[in-house]
Amino acid sequence: MTTSRGGLPAGASAPGIGTALLRVGLALVIVYSGLVLGMGWWQVAQAGPLTNDPGNPLVLAAERNAPRGRIVDSRGQVVAMSAKQPGAEPVRRYPHPAMAPIVGYKSLLFGTGGLENSYDGQLTGLQQLGPGDQLLRKFRSDPYDPSELHLSVDIRLQEAALKALGSDRGAVVAIEPTTGRILALVSNPTYDPNQLADPATARAYLDTLRADKASPLLNRATQGRYVPGSVFKMVTAIAALDSGSIAPETTYADQPKQYQTGFRVAGFDVHDAPRTVQLDHPLNFYEATEVSCNIYFAHVGLDTGPANYVAWAARLGFGAPIGFELPTAASQVTGGGGPFGGLQDRVELANAAYGQGEVLVTPLQMALVAAAIADGGTMMAPRLVDKLVSENGNVHAVDSQVMSQAMSGTTAFAITKAMERAVNGPFAAGYAGGAAVPGVLTAGKSGTAQLAGGKRPHSWFIGFAPAGDPQIAIAVIAENAGLGSQHAVPIAGQLMQQYLQLAGSG
Numbered sequence: 001m002t003t004s005r006g007g008l009p010a011g012a013s014a015p016g017i018g019t020a021l022l023r024v025g026l027a028l029v030i031v032y033s034g035l036v037l038g039m040g041w042w043q044v045a046q047a048g049p050l051t052n053d054p055g056n057p058l059v060l061a062a063e064r065n066a067p068r069g070r071i072v073d074s075r076g077q078v079v080a081m082s083a084k085q086p087g088a089e090p091v092r093r094y095p096h097p098a099m100a101p102i103v104g105y106k107s108l109l110f111g112t113g114g115l116e117n118s119y120d121g122q123l124t125g126l127q128q129l130g131p132g133d134q135l136l137r138k139f140r141s142d143p144y145d146p147s148e149l150h151l152s153v154d155i156r157l158q159e160a161a162l163k164a165l166g167s168d169r170g171a172v173v174a175i176e177p178t179t180g181r182i183l184a185l186v187s188n189p190t191y192d193p194n195q196l197a198d199p200a201t202a203r204a205y206l207d208t209l210r211a212d213k214a215s216p217l218l219n220r221a222t223q224g225r226y227v228p229g230s231v232f233k234m235v236t237a238i239a240a241l242d243s244g245s246i247a248p249e250t251t252y253a254d255q256p257k258q259y260q261t262g263f264r265v266a267g268f269d270v271h272d273a274p275r276t277v278q279l280d281h282p283l284n285f286y287e288a289t290e291v292s293c294n295i296y297f298a299h300v301g302l303d304t305g306p307a308n309y310v311a312w313a314a315r316l317g318f319g320a321p322i323g324f325e326l327p328t329a330a331s332q333v334t335g336g337g338g339p340f341g342g343l344q345d346r347v348e349l350a351n352a353a354y355g356q357g358e359v360l361v362t363p364l365q366m367a368l369v370a371a372a373i374a375d376g377g378t379m380m381a382p383r384l385v386d387k388l389v390s391e392n393g394n395v396h397a398v399d400s401q402v403m404s405q406a407m408s409g410t411t412a413f414a415i416t417k418a419m420e421r422a423v424n425g426p427f428a429a430g431y432a433g434g435a436a437v438p439g440v441l442t443a444g445k446s447g448t449a450q451l452a453g454g455k456r457p458h459s460w461f462i463g464f465a466p467a468g469d470p471q472i473a474i475a476v477i478a479e480n481a482g483l484g485s486q487h488a489v490p491i492a493g494q495l496m497q498q499y500l501q502l503a504g505s506g
Helices: 017-045 047-052 057-065 097-103 120-124 133-139 155-165 193-197 202-211 229-242 255-261 285-290 294-315 346-352 363-374 409-424 488-505
Strands: 078-085 088-093 105-107 111-113 147-151 170-175 182-188 263-265 268-270 378-380 385-390 395-397 402-405 443-449 458-465 472-478
Touching: 078 097, 088 105, 088 193, 097 155, 097 182, 097 193, 105 193, 120 147, 155 170, 155 182, 155 488, 170 363, 170 488, 182 488, 193 202, 229 285, 229 294, 229 363, 229 409, 229 443, 229 458, 255 294, 263 294, 263 346, 268 294, 268 346, 285 294, 285 409, 294 346, 363 378, 363 409, 363 458, 363 472, 409 443, 443 488, 458 488, 472 488
Parallel strands: none
Antiparallel strands: 078 088, 105 111, 147 385, 170 182, 170 472, 263 268, 378 402, 385 395, 443 458, 458 472
């Protein structure tokens, strides 16, 4: 037999060499595939989180030195911009401190708040708008493409609302009902973001704000939770009418007697204001809304029942924080955990039905209730930003979104008619009449929220105008200011009138 020098038969190859080469090749494929997949994971899937990671050197550099985009109101008025300083890092400037509850602050010492925080990545340009910009950014000489925020808020209305509250602590929220665009969002007292932005004053000023018992850093519009009083009767009306528990013509035969004696519910007596006591006939829904009858709405709440009451409130956004560009607190119809459908008993339900009991609401929540009624039952998600425009010319428009179908159009129509009567009816002068906009059919509901411990009531109003073609829905609260008719109502009327005039003039 002929053999080769290696001792193998002539023409034969060494056993296993081909297999070994195949294994090496396969191993290399696996290794390089892993590298490619790993690079894809970090370069693509994790590009966003890495871009916004506080430990990322680019983020740290952007926080200190990147050219931060401006923030402008609905007409292009600058409400936040960066000012260069010789030999120092840029400092943020805020020409309109009334915008502090919305815009927030950008501080070299304390970071960001408000929209400066919510849109930090876009304002610094680390989170870019153009397709593929995130992947290509690291290959450019300038990695930043800062965006300018264009807000839905009109600074003229914002400043007018803050001025109207005057020395009263409280909040104003105004919304465009058909889109959810926020037209004004005021919290009073507020603060000066310029002093937080300036390193020379920031520490001492923050200490002053923290020590202030009026809590100027609290955004009352989105995080303040208040007893609503009679404005909450419109939530009860939504649950009752939409569930079919009552009709607009529903009356309660015992009402005239109960005006004098009170409506007894499990040992607790529900009473009404003296003006209501003078009425001599059972009221229907429209009449009861006009005179803000507690006894009527206590009956309605009990007829509606806890299950419907809680379910329809949830459609309106109660029970969880509202999705929004700013932090929000959850509104509640009950403290929860009770054996009566989540409530403690019939007494809690009867009291909650006219806005007392364990009900707590934010002004944003009640403005959304008014806006949903105004928009025929559709609740639009609230938003502050109309669009973002990057330095490179990319534009990202923020679309309106439906938050929920809170009620039927029929229910919204009936409640609108009742709220029109509350502003324009024969008894309106002592209730919501002061909110009427001259020459414009206005809908609304006043509220006087009773508080424990002998404190003065909160003054409330919710409403919208024009009633037939709503352009603005509004919620106003003045803390511990007394009757709704005397404080919140005229503020709301003044602001709705001013906005309609501003909108008409462009």
